[in-house]
Amino acid sequence: MTTLGGQVKPKVRLGDLVFSRAASVAGIGILITLAAVAVFLFIQALPALNPEADFSGKAENPISYVTPYVFGTLYGSIIALAIATPLAIGIALYISHYANRRFSQILGYIMDLLAAIPSVVYGLWGIMVLAPFLNPTYLWLNENLGWIPLFAGQVSATGRTMLTVGIVLAIMVLPIMAALIREVFLQTPRLHEEAALALGATRWEMIKMAVLPFGRPGIISSMMLGLGRALGETMAVALVLSPASIINFALLTSQNSNTIAANIALHFPESGGDYRSLLIASGLMLFLITMLINMLARYIISRRAEFSGAN
Amino acid sequence: MSKRIELKSLNVYYSKFLAVEDVNMVIEPKAITAFIGPSGCGKSTLIRTLNRMHEVIPGAYVEGSLTMDGEDIYAAEVDPVKVRRQVGMVFQRPNPFPTMSIKENVLSGYKLNNNRMSKSDADELTEKALVGANLWNEVKDRLDRPGSSLSGGQQQRLCIARAIAVEPDVILMDEPTSALDPISTAAIEDLAVELKEKFTVVIVTHNMQQASRISDMTAFFNIAGTGMPGKLIEYDRTEKIFSNPTQKQTEDYVSGRFG
Numbered sequence: 001m002t003t004l005g006g007q008v009k010p011k012v013r014l015g016d017l018v019f020s021r022a023a024s025v026a027g028i029g030i031l032i033t034l035a036a037v038a039v040f041l042f043i044q045a046l047p048a049l050n051p052e053a054d055f056s057g058k059a060e061n062p063i064s065y066v067t068p069y070v071f072g073t074l075y076g077s078i079i080a081l082a083i084a085t086p087l088a089i090g091i092a093l094y095i096s097h098y099a100n101r102r103f104s105q106i107l108g109y110i111m112d113l114l115a116a117i118p119s120v121v122y123g124l125w126g127i128m129v130l131a132p133f134l135n136p137t138y139l140w141l142n143e144n145l146g147w148i149p150l151f152a153g154q155v156s157a158t159g160r161t162m163l164t165v166g167i168v169l170a171i172m173v174l175p176i177m178a179a180l181i182r183e184v185f186l187q188t189p190r191l192h193e194e195a196a197l198a199l200g201a202t203r204w205e206m207i208k209m210a211v212l213p214f215g216r217p218g219i220i221s222s223m224m225l226g227l228g229r230a231l232g233e234t235m236a237v238a239l240v241l242s243p244a245s246i247i248n249f250a251l252l253t254s255q256n257s258n259t260i261a262a263n264i265a266l267h268f269p270e271s272g273g274d275y276r277s278l279l280i281a282s283g284l285m286l287f288l289i290t291m292l293i294n295m296l297a298r299y300i301i302s303r304r305a306e307f308s309g310a311n
Numbered sequence: 312m313s314k315r316i317e318l319k320s321l322n323v324y325y326s327k328f329l330a331v332e333d334v335n336m337v338i339e340p341k342a343i344t345a346f347i348g349p350s351g352c353g354k355s356t357l358i359r360t361l362n363r364m365h366e367v368i369p370g371a372y373v374e375g376s377l378t379m380d381g382e383d384i385y386a387a388e389v390d391p392v393k394v395r396r397q398v399g400m401v402f403q404r405p406n407p408f409p410t411m412s413i414k415e416n417v418l419s420g421y422k423l424n425n426n427r428m429s430k431s432d433a434d435e436l437t438e439k440a441l442v443g444a445n446l447w448n449e450v451k452d453r454l455d456r457p458g459s460s461l462s463g464g465q466q467q468r469l470c471i472a473r474a475i476a477v478e479p480d481v482i483l484m485d486e487p488t489s490a491l492d493p494i495s496t497a498a499i500e501d502l503a504v505e506l507k508e509k510f511t512v513v514i515v516t517h518n519m520q521q522a523s524r525i526s527d528m529t530a531f532f533n534i535a536g537t538g539m540p541g542k543l544i545e546y547d548r549t550e551k552i553f554s555n556p557t558q559k560q561t562e563d564y565v566s567g568r569f570g
Contacts, residue, residue, distance in 0.1 A: 191406040195470070198364055199420035199477070200396030209419060213410030307410045307457045 038287065045281035053274040066282045071247045072162075072257030073286065076237065077230035079166030079251075084174045084226055089219065091174075092181035093207060108182070115175035123239030126168035131159030131240065138163070138252045149249060156254035160242045163251040168236050173226035180225060184218025185211055217301045217308055224297040231261075231290055238262035260286045313340035313511045314397075314480040316361060319376045322540075323356050326370035330356045332540035334375075336530060343503060343512045345522035345549065348532035348564070353541025354515045357532070358483050361513060362398035363391040379480065396424065399474030399510075403486040405466035407458030407473070414454040416469055417441060420477040436476060444472035445502050464495020471502060475510070482506055484514040488521065500525050519565055523553045531561045 047053060048062050059065035091111070095104040135158070142155045188211045196206040212219075243258035243266075258266070260282045268279055301308075316338040323331040331353035338344045346354035359365040360373055363384065377384055384394045399420075407416045417437045421428070428436075437454065441447040446468040450461070458469055467487060474482060484503065488496040503525050506512050516522050522529050529552040531545045545552060545561045556562045 189406075191402060191404060192408060194364065194367065194402065195406040195408065195473075196419075197367060198362065198395055198400035198402075199423060199473070200392050200394075201423055202392050205423055209408060213408070216410070306460070307412075 041280060041284040041287055045277055045284045047274050048277035048281045050274075053277070055275045055278055056273070058275050059278060062278055062281055065245075065278060066260075066285055068245045068247050068257040069260045069263050069282055070285055070289065072243075073231055073259040073261070073289070075249070075257065076162060076165050076169060076259055077227055079163065080169035080173060080230045081223055081227055083166060083170035084177055085219070085223055087170070088174055088177035088181055088222065088226075089212075091178040092185050093211070095178075095182050096185040097203070097207060097211065108179070111175045111178055114171075115179070118235075119172060119233060120235040120239070122168055122172050123236035126164060126236060126240040127160065130168060131161075131164050133159075134164060134167070135159035142252055150251050153250040153253040153255075155252045156242065158242065158254070160240055161252050161254070162241070162248075162256045165237055165240050165256075166251075168240055169230045169233055172233065172236060173229050176229065177222040177226045180222040181215065181219055184215040184222075187218075188214045213307075216304070220297055220301055224294055227293060228290055231259075231286065231293075233259070234261040234265045238265050313509060314379045315340050316481065316511065316513075317376075317378045317381075319378075321357075321360070321373060321375035321377055323353070323360055323365065323373050324371065325368060329540040331360075331532075332542050334543045336543060336546050338511060338513060339528060340511045341507055341509075342527040343507050343514060343525055344528045344530065345526035346513065346515045346530050346532060347517075347519060347522050348541070348544075349534065350517075351537070351541070352532040352534045354530075354532045355485055356541070358485055358513055358515050361481065361483055362395045362400055364395070364400065366391055396420075396477060397479050398481045398483060399477065399479040401467065401470050401474055401482065401484045401487045404490050405463055405470055407461075407466050407469045409457060409459045411458060412455045413450050413458050413461070413469060416458045417472050417476050420473055424477070440472040440476035441469075443475050443506075444468045445498060445505075446472055462495070464491050464498055467491060467495065467499060468502065471499075471506075475506070479510065481511040481513065484512070486515050486517060489517060496521070519553075523549055529553070531556075531558075531564060533560050533564070 048055075053062075055065070091107075095107055099107065135155075138155050138159060138161065141151045142153075145151045192210040192214065193206055196209040201209055237259050241256050241258060241262065242254050243263070244255045245257070246255055247257055248255050264279050264283055268276070271279055318334050318336050318338075321331070321334040322329060334357060346358060348354050356365060360377065365371045365373075373385060379397070383389070407413075408419060411419060414433075414437050417440050418428075418433055421436060438447060438451075441450060446465060449465060450456075450469075453460075458466065461469060467490075471482075471487075487503075488499050491499065500521060503512055503514060507527075514522075514526065526549045529547065529549045530543055531552060532541050533544045534541045545556055545558045547556070552561060553565050556565065562568075
């Protein structure tokens with residue numbers, strides 16, 4: 001006989017048990033993987049941090065070696081995001097709120113196709129098509145807007161510049177960003193759109209009042225996803241950029257800071273000893289940068305959680 | 312301002328489908344007009360033609376004439392956006408903008424017309440609209456909190472404040488209390504009665520007690536069967552509709568002997 005207040009064991013169903021265990025394993029698995037990568041990077045990078053380390057003349061000390069690459073990585077990615085974000089929002093708005101259904105579906109497929117192209121192909125396209133194509137534009141920018149430091153300096157003759165890298169990266173991250181933002185825009189509750197229209201909002205005002213604010217966390221998430229891809233991109237950058245180990249904000253010159261990932265790819269095969277550790281240390285930096293940026297994004301989203309529309 | 316709305320032989324179509332057929336009625340200013348009838352009879356569709364919100368659905372259009380104080384709101388040169396700025400609307404489910412504070416919600420309609428307003432003007436308008444919606448005392452200390460932090464009934468009154476802040480001529484309410492508890496419902500009903508002092512109020516309701524409690528005029532709509540157009544069966548003073556209707560269909564519906 002059971003009595004009220006006594007400990008009653010809840011019935012455990014096999015299906016629930018299997019599913020919850022499977023989900024836990026997957027969740028813990030990702031943590032273990034992350035920890036394993038971090039531990040690997042740290043242990044392998046350790047020799048480079050030793051003051052006695054010998055980089056066979058390729059670097060003075062780890063900090064001065066990594067700094068230009070950190071700069072190049074961030075700079076290229078930021079240029080890419082600055083180009084890709086407004087475009088992605090525009091594409092997503094067009095697909096979700098302007099295009100007719102049939103056409104928007106076709107457009108969606110094409111965007112997905114773009115996302116499936118390997119980055120080495122983007123790199124080849126960047127070096128063989130985009131760079132020569134853009135070079136006249138670069139010359140024009142330099143001649144007419146050269147007083148802006150970004151466009152100053154001796155224009156690269158090949159078009160293999162930071163701006164070309166930024167544009168190639170922007171095109172690479174565009175599909176995933178546009179697809180994610182489109183999904184968020186499609187989730188805008190019809191009630192809120194109607195509320196704006198009933199107040200006498202035009203279509204664009206409705207988008208400003210209801211769709212964009214509602215989509216804000218999604219836009220930030222997609223930027224992080226795009227940034228993550230741009231930060232770690234190797235092949236496209238390695239192919240397009242003519243690198244140097246300097247910090248240079250000029251977009252059009254042949255003196256460009258390489259990115260961490262591309263630098264590792266270029267130098268790892270013939271590296272050894274402490275220099276190899278140094279390259280891995282720069283990989284550790286990339287890992288940390290990506291993590292910090294993601295945490296920052298989480299923070300930005302959570303700060304406005306009350307106004308997100310998710311409650 | 313409060314305007315008289317006149318509908319003459321109005322047909323409403325969704326593409327080829329005739330949703331509401333041949334409606335003739337005059338909606339009086341400074342009064343509450345209730346639309347009642349079974350689901351699918353076209354009363355929500357009809358109320359949406361009063362601010363051209365039905366046009367949000369592709370392929371929707373009307374035939375006939377619909378005038379407000381003699382002005383045809385469907386004339387070729389009339390912009391539907393302008394019509395909606397004169398005709399406020401409150402929806403079935405409270406829909407304050409979740410990304411805006413209470414104050415921003417109240418001012419959202421006003422800001423569409425006027426980009427710049429001084430802080431004192433904004434404060435004044437916020438207070439006036441919230442007082443008008445019987446919400447001021449409950450929210451005056453937390454105007455910067457999100458609109459979604461309020462209870463359902465408060466959210467609905469916030470939506471009414473947002474609608475009256477732009478000083479429209481007409482307020483449309485599409486089942487404004489169907490998602491609310493009885494106490495919140497009573498608050499909205501009291502508010503509707505106050506609003507008719509200044510506005511033409513049209514309310515769609517499934518609640519016949521509500522219609523008989525607050526409305527001056529009642530329109531009963533019915534439908535002959537699925538796929539058939541909704542029709543205005545009887546339109547008269549509310550007492551007449553509920554005590555001594557001329558049509559048998561109306562009597563059956565208001566006395567609960569429907570179907």
